Amino acid sequence: TLPLRIAPSILASDFSKLGQEVADVVEAGADWVHLDVMDGHFVPNISFGPDVIKSLRPYTDVFFDCHLMIAPVDPYLEAFAKAGCDGITVHAEAGPHLHRSLQTIRSLGKKVGVTLNPATPVSVLEEVLDDVDLILVMSVNPGFGGQKLIPAALDKISRIKSLIGDRPIEIEVDGGITAETIGAARKAGANVFVAGSAVYKGANKDAYRENISALVKA
Ligand code: DX5
Ligand code: ZN
Numbered sequence: 001t002l003p004l005r006i007a008p009s010i011l012a013s014d015f016s017k018l019g020q021e022v023a024d025v026v027e028a029g030a031d032w033v034h035l036d037v038m039d040g041h042f043v044p045n046i047s048f049g050p051d052v053i054k055s056l057r058p059y060t061d062v063f064f065d066c067h068l069m070i071a072p073v074d075p076y077l078e079a080f081a082k083a084g085c086d087g088i089t090v091h092a093e094a095g096p097h098l099h100r101s102l103q104t105i106r107s108l109g110k111k112v113g114v115t116l117n118p119a120t121p122v123s124v125l126e127e128v129l130d131d132v133d134l135i136l137v138m139s140v141n142p143g144f145g146g147q148k149l150i151p152a153a154l155d156k157i158s159r160i161k162s163l164i165g166d167r168p169i170e171i172e173v174d175g176g177i178t179a180e181t182i183g184a185a186r187k188a189g190a191n192v193f194v195a196g197s198a199v200y201k202g203a204n205k206d207a208y209r210e211n212i213s214a215l216v217k218a
Contacts, residue, residue, distance in 0.1 A: 001013055001106055001191075002168065002191045003031075003116055003191065003192070004186070004191055004192075004193075004216070005031035005170075005191060005192045005193070006029070006030055006031050006032075006192075006193055006195065006199070006212055006215055006216065007030065007032035007033065007034040007065050007172070007193065007194045007195070008025045008030045008033060008034060008075065008172075008195055008196065008199040008200065008208075008212070009034040009035075009036055009145065009193055009194050009199075010022060010025070010033065010034070010035060010056075010196075010200075011036040011037075011047060011145045011196050012100045012145045012146070012196030012197045012199070012200040012201075013025070013200045014203065015048075017057060018024050018052065018055075018162075019055070019056055019058075019059045019110070020059075021036075021200075022056050022059045022060055023059045023060060023065060023203040023209075024204075024208055025199060025200075025208050025212075026059075026060045026062050027205060027209075028199075028205055028208035028211075028212055029079060029207040029208075029209055029212040029213065029216075030062065030199070030212065031062070031063070032062060032063040032064075032065045032087075032192065033056075033060065033062055033063070033065065034065045034067060034174070034194045034196075035048075035056075035064055035065065035066045035067065035085070036067050036069065036142075036145075036196075037049060037053075037066060037067065037068045037069060037070060037080075038069045038070070038142075038143065039069065039070035039071070040092075041070070041071060042070050042091065042093075042094055043069040043142045044070040044143050045115065045141035045143045045144055047216050048074050049076075050076070050082070050083035051081040051083070051209055053066065053080065053083040053084060053114075053173035054082075054084055054157060054184040056084075056130050057083070057084035057144050061197060063086045063087060064084055064085045064086045064087070064088070065085075065086070065087050065113075065172075065192075065194075066080055066085035066086075066087060066089065066193055067086050067089050067113075067115065067136065067174065067194075068080065068088065068089060068090050068091070068094075069091060069142050070094065071091070071093075071094040071095055071096060072094070072095050073090050073101055074095065074097070074100065074101055074104060076102050077090075077101065077105055077108060078104075078108060080142055081089075081105075081108035081109070081110055085110060086111060087110060087111035087112075087113070087133070087134060088105045088108075088110050088111070088113060088117065089100070089113025089114065089115050089134060089172075090105070090113070090114060090115070091114075091115050091116075091117065092114055092115065092116055092117075092120055092124045092125075093116075093120055098114065098128060099127070099128060099131065102114065102128055102131045102132060103131065105208055106131070110203055111133040111134060112132050112133050112134070113132060113133065113134035113135070113136055113172075114128060114132050114134075114136070115135070115137070115138060115174075116135075116136075116137060116138060116156075117138050117142065117154065117156045118138055118139070118141055118150050118153060119139070121139075121176065122156060122159050122160055122163060125160065125163060126163070128166060128169075129163070129167060129169070132169060133169060133170060134169060134170040134172055134192070135160055135169055135170070135171055135172070136173075136174055136194075137153055137156055137160065137171065137173050137174070137190070138153070138174055138175055139140070139153035139154075139173050139174060139175040139176055139177070139185070140175030140176050141181075142175070144176075145196040146196070147175055147198045148176045148178065149175060149176030149178075149181045149185075150176070151173075151214075153173065153175075153189075154165035154184050154188045155188070157171060157173060157185060157188035157189050157190050158188045158189055160189070161188070161189030170191060170192050171189055171190045171191055171192065172190060172192035172193070172194060173185045173190040173192070173193060173194065174194040175194070175196040177194060177198060177215070178197075178198045178215075179191050179193070179198065179214045179215055179217075179218040180218070182215050182218050183218050193215065195211075195215060198211060198215065199211045199212060199215070
């Protein structure tokens with residue numbers, strides 16, 4: 001079984017000092033850093049792009065888990081790879097050629113991720129199971145941090161867990177993960193937990209350490 005990983009989302013951090021926020025959260029115990037890229041088109045919010053990720057890369061060696069909420073996505077995959085993303089996750093809803101996007105990420109030498117919005121059925125994964133390293137289950141509608149987990153996402157995680165069988169695919173959950181909800185997501189079968197507001201609350205390194213260990217304990 002794959003290790004439990006906490007992947008703080010810097011979306012909830014202080015954007016005026018992003019480099020420090022990345023370094024602090026890693027020192028506080030983050031396993032991965034989750035980077036939420038939003039284009040104001042695929043989702044109703046705008047965050048940051050490859051140049052910001054590139055400027056964060058020198059602050060840590062930990063895995064940069066890039067969640068691309070952009071459409072079209074294919075024209076930008078190479079830029080995100082070059083910026084220093086270790087894993088690149090694309091939305092199944094972002095275009096008509098999911099398989100092509102996944103192959104492109106593979107050819108760029110990065111870990112390949114696919115993600116599903118809450119209303120997208122698990123069945124879209126059936127044809128790409130052997131092309132992905134990671135499945136990200138959105139437990140909120142993407143676009144904003146600080147939302148409540150949609151409970152139906154838990155059953156969806158269990159169904160994905162049975163679907164993947166013994167393939168070594170990471171199951172990641174994103175949205176509304178707190179000390180109250182993380183246990184249920186773990187039970188359902190997730191091993192990677194994105195948390196934005198639950199990690200970055202308190203706004204200093206000691207708080208981040210406490211917040212991460214509260215998630216791990218829960
Ligand atoms: C939502 C993003 C999430 C978000 C999670 O569109 O994909 O990664 O930042 O934030 P919290 O943990 O606050 O729900
Ligand atoms: Zn995300």
